[in-house]
Amino acid sequence: MDKVIVELDSTKGIEQILFLNAVDRMNIIKLEKKDERVKSVLFGKKKNLGVKQVLDCDVMIAFMTNKDFEWPANNIKLMHGDQIIGGDVTDPVKLQEYQEHSGYCVLGNIVIELDKFVKIKSCADSVCMVVNPKPFPYIEHIPGISDALMASPSRFADEYIRSRAQISDKKHCVGSFLLGFNIKNHICATQAECASAKSIVY
Numbered sequence: 001m002d003k004v005i006v007e008l009d010s011t012k013g014i015e016q017i018l019f020l021n022a023v024d025r026m027n028i029i030k031l032e033k034k035d036e037r038v039k040s041v042l043f044g045k046k047k048n049l050g051v052k053q054v055l056d057c058d059v060m061i062a063f064m065t066n067k068d069f070e071w072p073a074n075n076i077k078l079m080h081g082d083q084i085i086g087g088d089v090t091d092p093v094k095l096q097e098y099q100e101h102s103g104y105c106v107l108g109n110i111v112i113e114l115d116k117f118v119k120i121k122s123c124a125d126s127v128c129m130v131v132n133p134k135p136f137p138y139i140e141h142i143p144g145i146s147d148a149l150m151a152s153p154s155r156f157a158d159e160y161i162r163s164r165a166q167i168s169d170k171k172h173c174v175g176s177f178l179l180g181f182n183i184k185n186h187i188c189a190t191q192a193e194c195a196s197a198k199s200i201v202y
Helices: 002-010 022-037 049-055 092-099 114-120 155-165 191-195
Strands: 014-019 045-048 059-065 076-080 083-088 104-107 110-113 128-131 145-151 175-183
Touching (some): 002 059, 014 155, 022 049, 022 059, 049 128, 049 145, 076 110, 083 114, 104 114, 155 175
Antiparallel strands (some): 014 059, 059 175, 076 128, 083 110, 104 110
16 A cells, blocks of 8 residues: 555645545545535536445545646536536637637536537436546556546535645645545555445445
8 A cells, every 4th residue: 555655645736645434435425415416507417426436446545636736637528318518628728719619608617518508408307417437547557456546526525525634725735536446455554544445335
């Protein structure tokens, strides 16, 4: 597990690492379910598939990031049934192009195709925001580690992670992520690390 920490510490933009125990897992599950129940006026339902997959990993860690962290791209999709009507865009140049195009609506870094969105406004089925996981290749080379992935927590879980990490400078730490991975053998070195191992299922 020491090698995992070394890799995370050396990854650009990662500010603070937090091992999560069984209580943390349960609290995050509750907060993610709460977030799913709160529907957005524009985006409707939300399914955070990324967090669910991280919660199913053997080990779960949270880390805080600063502005230098390479934010995952294309992990948010706005879905209406099987149809994609929008998603996140991280490239500032492309985002500006969408903002200047009359066929798109840009909300933050979310780009929506207006013609598709207008057509579904009269439908009974709401839009669903799907948040997918992203591979986390920085630690995949470590012996005993597999299936490493990262996920964006909900705003409720983000606030919880920040409180657990005791973040005082909110402007410096711009975001939090959950990191999950499976272990092929027992590599936990401390009680805190072993507590991060999965003991409950979402």
